[in-house]
Amino acid sequence: MSKKRLSVVVTRRLPDPVETRLSELFDVRLREDDTPMSRAELSEAIKDADVLVPTITDTVDAALIGQAGERLKLIANYGAGVDNIDVATARQRGILVSNTPGALTDDTADMTMALILAVTRRMPEGMAMMQKGDWAGWAPTALLGGRISGRRLGILGMGRIGQAVARRARAFGMQIHYHNRRRLHAETERSFDATYWESLDQMVARMDVISINCPHTPSTFHLMNARRLKLMKPDAVIVNTSRGEVIDENALTRMLRAGDIKGAGLDVYEHGTDINPRLRELDNVVLLPHMGSATMEGRIEMGEKVIINIKTFDDGHRPPDQVVPSML
Missing domain, CATH: 3.40.50.720 (NAD(P)-binding Rossmann-like Domain)
Structure with a gap:
């Protein structure tokens, strides 16, 4: 019997090659339009997801993490910085956090x-x-x-x-x-x-x-x-x-x-x-409008890192780009 696919929620539109590969590998919920999720949408998204893929525009703080369902076990950030995520609270809840260092x-x-x-x-x-x-x-x-x-x-x-x-x-x-x-x-x-x-x-x-x-x-x-x-x-x-x-x-x-x-x-x-x-x-x-990382190559590489982090986690191993509080 084949293994059940991870439920993955992506909070923003990502480059087409990234979204396509995510769809091939996971039970992924993609964003229809290129706008940030509201607080209510984020709260609803993490109630039954295994993995959340947020970006810098999403504030994943202690209050939001507290609303997560039991299934949420990985926050795979699409970005190098994690100041938008309460890493310490996530760790206390047994939720891993990863990022995409080096791509940008x-x-x-x-x-x-x-x-x-x-x-x-x-x-x-x-x-x-x-x-x-x-x-x-x-x-x-x-x-x-x-x-x-x-x-x-x-x-x-x-x-x-x-x-x-x-x-x-x-x-x-x-x-x-x-x-x-x-x-x-x-x-x-x-x-x-x-x-x-x-x-x-x-x-x-x-x-x-x-x-x-x-x-x-x-x-x-x-x-x-x-x-x-x-x-x-x-x-x-x-x-x-x-x-x-x-x-x-x-x-x-x-x-x-x-x-x-x-x-x-x-x-x-x-x-x-x-x-x-x-x-x-x-x-x-x-x-400039926060476009320092705005190259197609960089954004696809970020997506590839997100996918590797999720896939490694799904295979029962530590995500290569895991972030822990002591690193911050």
């Missing part, structure tokens, strides 16, 4: 470099001028930006993505500096010719560009707060392709408006889609 590394690092270039070379201002039809021709002093070669890049969070950013930045001739919970092995550090700063304050005060590449945890919330942002040089820029909560967005907005910071490139925001309207008005800011 290169895509996010590419976007980080794109933002660094866009801000320092004032690309949005040039684009706006062209779209308005205001360009009167080349001029020696028009839209003068800055060269990134030789500039000091301070990477906050030297994990997979931080290191991928460092590799790219070195190719552009930037000097690599970093702050991390743990110092890299000497050999890895030498491969980037990187300078480690135990004190984040000291690093921030000396950098030309700050790149946020750390996850959002209780210890990184507002890590770049008003006091620390004030340490930045007036001609420095900051980019964030990680999590919006790491930067105090209101403080950043005030400093950008006052000219205390040269510019910013943001792909993520502290309050999701509720972005400070004063931030939108600034010419020295590049704002």
Whole structure:
């Protein structure tokens, strides 16, 4: 007798190849339209599912997990971050949590470099001028930006993505500096010719560009707060392709408006889609709609990791990308 298929609920539309493979392997309930599930829909979905496949737009907190049926045994997150999931409560309930690390590394690092270039070379201002039809021709002093070669890049969070950013930045001739919970092995550090700063304050005060590449945890919330942002040089820029909560967005907005910071490139925001309207008005800011991981290749690879995690679990083994509270 064949084994009964796992009941899997997917909360958002995923690329077609991923949905097709999920349908081949599991008793899967797919999303009809590309909108987030409501709280009520999520609550209903986990009552009789074996596996939930949420995304960053789904808040799977203690209250929601408490409504799960006895069958729910795996939350296979479609995304590298798990700050949308109460991992500790899930573990207490005997529910495993997995994620998709590494799938987005290169895509996010590419976007980080794109933002660094866009801000320092004032690309949005040039684009706006062209779209308005205001360009009167080349001029020696028009839209003068800055060269990134030789500039000091301070990477906050030297994990997979931080290191991928460092590799790219070195190719552009930037000097690599970093702050991390743990110092890299000497050999890895030498491969980037990187300078480690135990004190984040000291690093921030000396950098030309700050790149946020750390996850959002209780210890990184507002890590770049008003006091620390004030340490930045007036001609420095900051980019964030990680999590919006790491930067105090209101403080950043005030400093950008006052000219205390040269510019910013943001792909993520502290309050999701509720972005400070004063931030939108600034010419020295590049704002993107959380598209750092938006490549077809990356999104399919994420789906493949989700499938491997579910299949491994279904075969009675530990999912290769299991997340436990001690990792956070």
